[in-house]
Amino acid sequence: MGLYLPILYGSVRSQRRSIHVARFALERLQRRPGVETRLFDPAELPFGNLIHRSWEWMDAPVEVAQFEAEMVRADGFLVVTPEYNHGYPGTLKNLLDHLFEPWGRKPFAFVGAGGPYGGARAIDGLRLVIPGLKAISIPTMIGVSQVDKSFGPDGPLTDREGWERRFDVLFAELEWYALALQRARQEPAVDSAPTGR
Numbered sequence: 001m002g003l004y005l006p007i008l009y010g011s012v013r014s015q016r017r018s019i020h021v022a023r024f025a026l027e028r029l030q031r032r033p034g035v036e037t038r039l040f041d042p043a044e045l046p047f048g049n050l051i052h053r054s055w056e057w058m059d060a061p062v063e064v065a066q067f068e069a070e071m072v073r074a075d076g077f078l079v080v081t082p083e084y085n086h087g088y089p090g091t092l093k094n095l096l097d098h099l100f101e102p103w104g105r106k107p108f109a110f111v112g113a114g115g116p117y118g119g120a121r122a123i124d125g126l127r128l129v130i131p132g133l134k135a136i137s138i139p140t141m142i143g144v145s146q147v148d149k150s151f152g153p154d155g156p157l158t159d160r161e162g163w164e165r166r167f168d169v170l171f172a173e174l175e176w177y178a179l180a181l182q183r184a185r186q187e188p189a190v191d192s193a194p195t196g197r
Helices: 019-029 062-073 090-097 120-133 160-185
Strands: 007-009 077-082 107-113 136-144
Touching: 007 019, 007 090, 019 077, 019 107, 019 160, 077 120, 077 160, 090 120, 107 120, 107 160, 120 136, 136 160
Parallel strands: 007 077, 077 107, 107 136
Antiparallel strands: none
């Protein structure tokens, strides 16, 4: 059974460097057998600030409806985010908050970029958000510190094989969770907790 694992990128800044990490992740994930993926860049999506969530937006641009449809059919997500001032960008939170139902009972994997700890603090913040979306964050993550010295337009600037291995390990874990939860979502829903004795 195939998996659809889109990549969600978290910045719209004109000088963003972490986009190189996201594009490398896309190139690697596209190589995985049985996996379909696509990079969603908020700079190319007409969301703006969170004035209307998807179900409140009567005259939403067609791109918004298309984005929601893609998230509905997704089996899991890879988030690539920079770290700004010990946190994740508002752009990324805005993107997540536009939807709700499509995220539920699906796994999220994280790649952080920037700062001395490779975006770890941004990822820690996102791990608090994901349960609010009724989703799961997988244990493994990747941190890219000093992103301007680590990645360029063609991918890693040094130790390309090492970065490929790290990303492949992350993808393997994301796929495991995505397959397990894909099967679980096909089971009849449990409407209530078991009663006591």
